[in-house]
Amino acid sequence: MPLVGAVVLGIATSLLVVAQAVLLGRVIAGAFPGGKSLDEVSGDLWILAAVVGARALCAFGFETSGRLGARRVVGELRASLTAHMLETRPAGLRGQRAGELVTNAVQGLSSLEAYFARYLPQLVLAVVVPIVILIYVFPHDLAAGTILLVTLPIIPLFMILIGLAARTATERRWRTLSLLSSHFLDAVKGIQTLKANDRAQRQVESLRETGEQYRKETMVTLRIAFLSSLVLELAAMMGTALVAAAVAIQLINGGLGFATALAVLLLAPELYLPVRMVGQQFHASTDGLTAANQCFEVLDTPAAVSVPAAPLPSPDPRMGPLVLEGVTFAYEGRGEAVLDSIDLRLEPGEQLALVGPSGQGKSTIASLILRLLDPSDGRILCNGVNLLDVDPKEWRQHLAWVPQRPTLFSATLAENIRLGRPDADEAALLAACADAGLDRLVDSLPQGLATPLGEGQRTLSAGERQRVALARAFLRDAPLVILDEPTAHLDAESSAAIGDSIARLSESRSVLLIVHRPALAAAADRIVTLREGLVVDGQDQR
Known part of the structure; x- marks a missing residue:
């Protein structure tokens, strides 16, 4: 008043x-x-x-x-x-x-x-x-x-x-x-x-x-x-x-x-x-x-992600490499750093598999590239541009993310898939479902893509949720894809099916693949092993 x-x-x-x-x-x-x-x-x-x-x-x-x-x-x-x-x-x-x-x-x-x-x-x-x-x-x-x-x-x-x-x-x-x-x-x-x-x-x-x-x-x-x-x-x-x-x-x-x-x-x-x-x-x-x-x-809690007052134009991952230079990161309340002076390079169109034991900072690297976190030290560059000088929202327009545990919201199946591209038409939506292997599920549902999901509505299995996340990534059609343990909680048959979808998604895109399963890592162009916050091994498979 x-x-x-x-x-x-x-x-x-x-x-x-x-x-x-x-x-x-x-x-x-x-x-x-x-x-x-x-x-x-x-x-x-x-x-x-x-x-x-x-x-x-x-x-x-x-x-x-x-x-x-x-x-x-x-x-x-x-x-x-x-x-x-x-x-x-x-x-x-x-x-x-x-x-x-x-x-x-x-x-x-x-x-x-x-x-x-x-x-x-x-x-x-x-x-x-x-x-x-x-x-x-x-x-x-x-x-x-x-x-x-x-x-x-x-x-x-x-x-x-x-x-x-x-x-x-x-x-x-x-x-x-x-x-x-x-x-x-x-x-x-x-x-x-x-x-x-x-x-x-x-x-x-x-x-x-x-x-x-x-x-x-x-x-x-x-x-x-x-x-x-x-x-x-x-x-x-x-x-x-x-x-x-x-x-x-x-x-x-x-x-x-x-x-x-x-x-x-x-x-x-x-x-x-x-x-x-x-x-x-x-x-x-x-x-x-x-x-x-x-x-x-x-x-009043400090911002975990900085937004520059005068941001530079967002770089395109297709035009230059994504480079981590001496990146260090420590979570609040932890004494030791999760990542310690990491150096990593992802070329345009390259498929890079990041492997290593759990808790070694692999998902943290994904969060840093997604600008969900800012590094404590070091730089993350794309085509020579420091990502701290770029608006995080504009940078994320170039990325598609398939997390370990995809979140489904209380909305229809179509609305959940359209999360990364709300203006997508019905044809693009159906194509993304087909590429992700989700078309069989859609055909089996009485309401199809209009099926409500969430509490008290239709629930999906772990494999189906992963396919929804993959359909989001196909629909977004971003040049850089980050897949964080996409088959971590699936059986062998579901993992193989998801692996086929990942192979289709990886075509003509830069891919950072965080995995434990050797079969998925073997399909990458290069494998980097991370242990105790350090890069200990790099293997080129081309």
């Missing part, structure tokens, strides 16, 4: 509060036995009804604009979080639980609506309303104005003290909820493994323990919220009682008119109300603020 609009609504609400109290005082004083008739006060009653309606409209405007602002801010924050993950940390956040991140980005940020729609409007009213009320009260009743001015700061003081405890408790509770979400997500993903290893009951006990911890943290937060309400109500009640006593004494002594005395007495709780409501709405908004702070921590 724009600040100017909030201040204008706050001033309007403050003036309406004073007008309502003054009119009520006049009506009640006029209607007192021996006073005016109903017809004589009817004008004030109509004005009072209009004031009450206008005040309701201001409250509606506050909340509506706050909700609209909340949706805009939450949408922008989610978009920033997604962009940060996709553009600057495409390889993911190491050390960040997926369940915790999802809880913060979805449920947590949705709780920000209470902060924008209720807490911020009340904060504006808590500043503006007391000022306007005191401006009215002081000229009419100095004693009551002094009491209000002295007692008003007591409420914010209690709010600050209780708010600090509430924030700490909420952060603990939210961390526990995020941990519970992560545990539950792990249990759902690994339910077959847990049952096979007879550990399902232990996981249930773990979830129960975490849930009990979350219940305790929630009760602590609620106790603080109830204590806060009690203290704020007590402070407001005492202040109103003191004002009532001062007004009564002056009324008895004849130093104050009845209508004015009623107006001052009605304004006393109105002065404390927005300040008290700030405390209540603060507790309602702490979940959203805690989640937002954790999302900001993610946004």
Whole structure:
């Protein structure tokens, strides 16, 4: 909600509060036995009804604009979080639980609506309303104005003290909820493994323990919220009682008119109300603020992939070699480097097989070439151009990637294949399926390429998923193809079939093939062995 609009609504609400109290005082004083008739006060009653309606409209405007602002801010924050993950940390956040991140980005940020729609409007009213009320009260009743001015700061003081405890408790509770979400997500993903290893009951006990911890943290937060309400109500009640006593004494002594005395007495709780409501709405908004702070921590993580301010044109792998010069890389939190001064060269149209034991950095080289990571030291060049000087998105347009475990999204089979080339027509899609050996699967599905995939829909085997990834690569038709263990989890028959598709994909393209199987490596032009982050052997098979 724009600040100017909030201040204008706050001033309007403050003036309406004073007008309502003054009119009520006049009506009640006029209607007192021996006073005016109903017809004589009817004008004030109509004005009072209009004031009450206008005040309701201001409250509606506050909340509506706050909700609209909340949706805009939450949408922008989610978009920033997604962009940060996709553009600057495409390889993911190491050390960040997926369940915790999802809880913060979805449920947590949705709780920000209470902060924008209720807490911020009340904060504006808590500043503006007391000022306007005191401006009215002081000229009419100095004693009551002094009491209000002295007692008003007591409420914010209690709010600050209780708010600090509430924030700490909420952060603990939210961390526990995020941990519970992560545990539950792990249990759902690994339910077959847990049952096979007879550990399902232990996981249930773990979830129960975490849930009990979350219940305790929630009760602590609620106790603080109830204590806060009690203290704020007590402070407001005492202040109103003191004002009532001062007004009564002056009324008895004849130093104050009845209508004015009623107006001052009605304004006393109105002065404390927005300040008290700030405390209540603060507790309602702490979940959203805690989640937002954790999302900001993610946004503050350093970029894993740099984007140059003035990028050079992206080089074409068909026009020159891809060269790794002295490339070193170490993951965050690890002491030793995964790659240590690697030198590697891939000529245009060459098929290079990268072999070696697991965990030696082969997939890391693929991530570096894909610009999912940036090297800690050294350079990656294509046709003499340093890839750090190129926009990563433009460079990836020249690449096709077949990962070890292809990801299929909750979409149709056609949409999953079109991932790398959304504008591809039906003919190109069918040709890619045929080249990848996916045509038999498509023909066997009642809905064909329109078959929905994902949770609760059609599931694919490991071999079928690999064929989908290969179909993506065929459809993308990129000059440089990176295949990361494409047959790692397949049986011999499926591996042989996938191998035939890989051979077709490799024609007239530069190929980096990361493999364990000797049969696939044997088909490459050159084999490079990687061990302990170093190139230990290179074998030319041409």
